Amino acid sequence: MTKEILKYIRTHEYIYNFLRDDSSHYIYLYKDNNYIKVIKRLAKEKYKLRYIDKLQSIENKINQINTIIEVFK
Numbered sequence: 747m748t749k750e751i752l753k754y755i756r757t758h759e760y761i762y763n764f765l766r767d768d769s770s771h772y773i774y775l776y777k778d779n780n781y782i783k784v785i786k787r788l789a790k791e792k793y794k795l796r797y798i799d800k801l802q803s804i805e806n807k808i809n810q811i812n813t814i815i816e817v818f819k
Contacts, residue, residue: 747776756781764789 755761764785765771771788774781790796794803 747772748779751775751779751782758786760793760795761786761789764792 753764761782771785773779775785795801
């Protein structure tokens with residue numbers, strides 16, 4: 747693992763927290779620096795930071811608002 751990878755992990759808090767929760771990924775990261783892409787994808791899935799997750803969150807909020815409006819009619 748290079749110093750650039752370590753700096754990248756420290757500057758991206760969600761990756762840092764993901765690796766603190768599941769440190770088994772360090773083994774693969776030491777073998778292959780490109781594994782950081784996999785870690786980034788897994789961390790975004792876990793913490794729901796993908797665009798799909800954000801859109802689903804917005805959709806859920808809109809549905810809640812619609813439900814509240816229907817209740818007050």
